[in-house]
Amino acid sequence: MESNGNEELSRIIDELKSLKTEKSNIEHRISALEAQLRKIKVKKDDEMPNSNGSCTSTVKSFVDSSFGHGLSPNMIYRYSRHLLLPSFGVQGQSNLVKSSILVVGAGGLGAPALLYLAACGVGRLGIVDHDIVELNNLHRQIIHTEAYIGWSKVESAAAACRSVNSTIQIVEHKEAFRTSNALEIMSKYDIVVDATDNVPSRYMINDCCVVLGKPLVSGAALGMEGQLTVYNYNGGPCYRCLFPVPPPTTACQRCSDSGVLGVVPGVIGCLQALEAIKIASVIGEPLSGRMLLFDALSARIRIVKLRERSSQCKACGENAALTQQQFQNFDYEKFTQSPLSTSPLKLNLLTPTARISSKEYSEKVAGREAHILVDVRPTHHYKIVSLPNSMNIPLPTLEDRLPEISSALKKEEERRGVNTGSSACLYVICRRGNDSQRAVECLHKMGLTSAKDIIGGLETWAHDVDPNFPTY
Amino acid sequence: MDAIGTENTSKNVDSTHEGNENTSVEIKVLFFARARDVTGLTDMPLVVASGSTAENCLYELMSKFPSLKEISNCMVLALNEEYISESTIVKNGDELAIIPPISGG
Numbered sequence: 001m002e003s004n005g006n007e008e009l010s011r012i013i014d015e016l017k018s019l020k021t022e023k024s025n026i027e028h029r030i031s032a033l034e035a036q037l038r039k040i041k042v043k044k045d046d047e048m049p050n051s052n053g054s055c056t057s058t059v060k061s062f063v064d065s066s067f068g069h070g071l072s073p074n075m076i077y078r079y080s081r082h083l084l085l086p087s088f089g090v091q092g093q094s095n096l097v098k099s100s101i102l103v104v105g106a107g108g109l110g111a112p113a114l115l116y117l118a119a120c121g122v123g124r125l126g127i128v129d130h131d132i133v134e135l136n137n138l139h140r141q142i143i144h145t146e147a148y149i150g151w152s153k154v155e156s157a158a159a160a161c162r163s164v165n166s167t168i169q170i171v172e173h174k175e176a177f178r179t180s181n182a183l184e185i186m187s188k189y190d191i192v193v194d195a196t197d198n199v200p201s202r203y204m205i206n207d208c209c210v211v212l213g214k215p216l217v218s219g220a221a222l223g224m225e226g227q228l229t230v231y232n233y234n235g236g237p238c239y240r241c242l243f244p245v246p247p248p249t250t251a252c253q254r255c256s257d258s259g260v261l262g263v264v265p266g267v268i269g270c271l272q273a274l275e276a277i278k279i280a281s282v283i284g285e286p287l288s289g290r291m292l293l294f295d296a297l298s299a300r301i302r303i304v305k306l307r308e309r310s311s312q313c314k315a316c317g318e319n320a321a322l323t324q325q326q327f328q329n330f331d332y333e334k335f336t337q338s339p340l341s342t343s344p345l346k347l348n349l350l351t352p353t354a355r356i357s358s359k360e361y362s363e364k365v366a367g368r369e370a371h372i373l374v375d376v377r378p379t380h381h382y383k384i385v386s387l388p389n390s391m392n393i394p395l396p397t398l399e400d401r402l403p404e405i406s407s408a409l410k411k412e413e414e415r416r417g418v419n420t421g422s423s424a425c426l427y428v429i430c431r432r433g434n435d436s437q438r439a440v441e442c443l444h445k446m447g448l449t450s451a452k453d454i455i456g457g458l459e460t461w462a463h464d465v466d467p468n469f470p471t472y
Numbered sequence: 473m474d475a476i477g478t479e480n481t482s483k484n485v486d487s488t489h490e491g492n493e494n495t496s497v498e499i500k501v502l503f504f505a506r507a508r509d510v511t512g513l514t515d516m517p518l519v520v521a522s523g524s525t526a527e528n529c530l531y532e533l534m535s536k537f538p539s540l541k542e543i544s545n546c547m548v549l550a551l552n553e554e555y556i557s558e559s560t561i562v563k564n565g566d567e568l569a570i571i572p573p574i575s576g577g
């Protein structure tokens with residue numbers, strides 16, 4: 001009976017698996033075909049533009065001559081709730097339809113920003129990103145779906161935007177935004193939305209906007225906080241006016257290291273869409289010369305008045321006159337001491353003799369070698385997942401807690417009855433293998449010269465030794 | 473910026489007068505982003521001698537929280553929700569906000 005039950009169970013699981021694969025393949029095919037179809041439609045629409053007077057379509061020319069705002073009957077129906085707004089109306093929508101907006105980054109900020117910009121009818125919407133969709137993006141990057149895991153974020157975001165609004169033009173820039181391509185890409189748009197996640201990109205996008213005279217809608221989110229400003233607009237300051245000196249690398253944090261509550265970039269991304277829409281449709285008072293600070297935990301929004309444009313600014317100041325050539329030659333990674341790409345830092349501080357691979361460590365555990373494993377991650381990381389029998393001593397507390405390590409080593413030696421003369425080994429692990437190296441350096445200095453780090457940390461352990469070990 | 477500076481200075485004439493009686497002023501310091509992480513606080517009261525500038529307040533804070541030094545070159549300083557230069561004099565009841573940039577997304 002039981003074996004029959006097991007057989008049935010595995011048959012169902014197998015069939016489900018194969019059906020799901022089939023389904024996802026069909027979905028991909030459908031969305032690829034839909035994308036193709038829309039591109040062809042957009043091209044056809046481009047061939048008969050509704051704003052240049054020489055319309056080939058009699059219906060469109062009727063609309064143009066009758067109403068004078070260039071909105072087709074379809075557009076009037078689709079955007080009717082905008083048109084009914086007295087402060088927005090036909091003029092606002094008509095401005096929006098003629099505008100073009102570039103969103104750099106299709107992540108936590110870009111996701112809601114792109115969806116709203118597509119939905120509201122921005123004429124041309126560009127998306128720049130070089131990343132692929134991963135499972136741990138989905139809690140905040142709500143434009144991507146499970147079916148697109150492993151696909152490029154630009155393709156995924158473009159497909160989502162097209163499914164919301166097939167009547168606008170969506171341009172896919174499936175590449176990293178760099179000084180070599182920034183000017184060419186950005187020059188094709190009226191407004192830029194910075195939805196990136198790192199310091200060098202923020203300086204680069206700012207400078208490119210200054211060089212090309214484009215307004216920059218800048219948003220940022222981390223942890224429970226968000227920030228929003230419009231730079232380089234209507235005589236207001238640019239990013240460099242406020243922050244001429246980049247933050248030290250110790251102060252730079254990314255969501256991949258520090259965490260972020262998913263809805264926080266969602267809120268800021270929506271506000272970025274709002275500011276971009278205000279600029280594009282020429283309504284209201286854009287957030288220029290002011291910074292909005294969003295505090296999710298206390299449910300507080302503060303708006304701080306910013307300084308004026310700085311005459312000393314290296315980008316937009318009186319004597320700056322940053323040229324396209326200077327921009328292209330500027331080394332943003334060197335200036336900020338941090339990489340443009342999101343690939344995590346890989347330190348190499350130690351000699352090979354002070355390190356072991358995760359495979360070697362697993363052999364030592366299997367061989368019941370006398371040892372102590374110190375995990376130097378922050379406690380809230382340790383609570384997510386940890387290796388058995390490890391002790392958690394966060395890196396900043398390592399020096400103070402040295403006696404604990406020494407006594408643990410002694411205990412282990414007594415417990416294992418290690419022969420006098422030899423001793424228990426000391427291994428150090430962290431998430432990715434950087435902090436463990438810093439810790440080993442510190443331990444060596446403090447006299448524990450046998451300390452070794454486990455190369456690549458828990459991520460490598462999960463990859464090379466135990467595929468069921470959770471990563472985060 | 474000059475306009476704001478002048479305004480603040482002129483307002484300070486009164487508060488300096490009050491300050492002479494108390495010889496100290498109490499302000500509220502608001503921490504954001506990285507400043508929140510390194511201090512472990514969202515806000516705190518700070519008592520400084522009357523006539524102290526924002527820069528004096530920063531020195532005071534950095535002696536309490538040495539790790540604030542890492543962001544001292546890269547932040548927006550606002551008094552009562554308006555940008556100020558470090559030489560602005562703080563008054564009793566002022567709110568001094570320390571706002572380092574966030575770069576995540």
Ligand SMILES: [Zn+2]
Binds near residue numbers: 238309315
């Ligand atoms: Zn500037």
